[in-house]
Amino acid sequence: MNLDHVFVCGHPALDFAATLRARRSTRFEMFVTPERLNAWYVESGLVDTITPGKEDDVREAIEVREALYRLITNRRLGEDFDREALAVLNAAARQVPVTPQLTLAGRHTDATPGQALATVARQAVELLSGPDVPLLKECGNPECTRVYIDRSRGMRRQWCGMESCGNKIKAAAYRARKKTTPAAAAG
């Protein structure tokens, strides 16, 4: 897997949670350095420019991300929120967030990694208390573990993305059909 960030989940908090990929198998970490974390903040559109980060910023971002993932899972499965995870997310949401400024060249947002994390946490609060909760769905590729908002008619979307997972699964299913007798693969 490469370290390019992808934004396919339909909400920044979900994309953020998905930066630990393949959670049930290889657990592929995207935030390997402060630079890769900052790249996420910029590429997500949250900030235009960001001050250089430290290892502590990565550690904090990962802590909040893991709490967020737990809360997303709670909501997706209709469970009560995990109290510890709530405390972590809410503490992050209380910090000073990103503030856009009006400049001669238009809107410009400069922030620290801490401010960017606070904004992600606030967006997560909105998501997990909002109308899209019933639309949360885990990708149909069991390896993937991304959670996205399914806005398709009848909620029939199966994958986080065709490119990331759909094509891969379809090709694998096709190969399996050719090789073996029809088996109860999908359950």
Ligand SMILES: [Zn+2]
């Ligand atoms: Zn997927």
